[in-house]
Amino acid sequence: MSRRARLWVLAVGGLGLAVLLFAASLELPGFGGDWHPYGVRAVEAALARHTSNVVAAVNFDQRAFDTLGEESILFCAALGTVVLLRQTSDEHRVRPEPARVAPPVRRYALVALPVTLLIGLYIVAHGQLSPGGGFQGGVVVATALHLLYIAVDYRALERIRPIGLYAMADAAGEAAYLLLGAAGLIAGTAYLANVLPYGTFNTLASGGTVPLLNAAVGVEVASGVVVLLASFLDQAVEIVDADDPDSSGRNSDQDNSGRPRAPDNSDQPPAPDTSGRTPTPHNPPEEKPT
């Protein structure tokens, strides 16, 4: 197809979409009006099942199957990233050097880390009661862990981040959601049916299966995001081409996080890399601190 024909196809498609969207918007309730046909029904159904956060009731009860799809999207994205960004045979790892962090940055990040972690866990746990839930809280938990990279360095982050464990938790979260859905089938109603007792309104255990599905999503998202970021960080910080003779030396110039390297570390021999290759010690004379 020529460029001209393709542009025509694009124009026709775009125009059709615009017309359909406009026609659909004519039937919508007015913006900011007081007629909410869908909202009223959703709130009613949520209250009937003792779930005070109506959005959570929609996500994990009325439309729980949609959430299964969304959760699987993230799962597949993390899986695909791990496969695509794996260390290939023509690459090797360079262990990052310890980095020096400016004391105020370190203090701030070390204070912010536990607070952020707590907020993330709170958002996951209270998903069925207040705004938030497994997805939002999971992302906050995952980003909280990465504050350690800002506070200390990449080695410290790696110590608290065994990838295998997080990958397993990722799969476990996804599996838990599927199995909780199957529990609805076994109880004799339908897949992902809310079969547990609804509990007391506005308490942590209210909403039947909502808090459980919410927690499963929380585990899946938190570990999925950690695995996702780990693949990106490994590529950006540790993994270099093996056929580049200068790469290992070049890498020890910086601490691989972009921070200037501490001058007292420049005499330290590079740590052995994981591929078993011993990198040549690298001490460029122009770099020696005087």
Place this chain on the structure above:
Amino acid sequence: MRPVADVLIVLALALVAASSTAAVLARDPVRQSTVLALLGLSLALLFAVLQAPDVALSQLAVGSALTPLMLLLSVRKVRRKGKEGGSHRNAGNRTGSTDQEGRR
């Protein structure tokens, strides 16, 4: 009460329009990721004034932290690869240069 809410919504919408235009116009990926974080922030603000705190929270966590970070990491990797394979692999810019995302 209503006019105040309307003003807030219009302001947030204008902010979103401005920052998304800026994100499109920024050609340098590093600068673009910063603008993208701003766009995420203004979108979160818009969702908050539209009384959708759940969506605002996800937008805040993903749009203003996660996406720019992944973009920056990708840019860093790509640029470093270009630098290693490039002609100036022995260039003298190695003394603890602090330019994170490799302004080359």
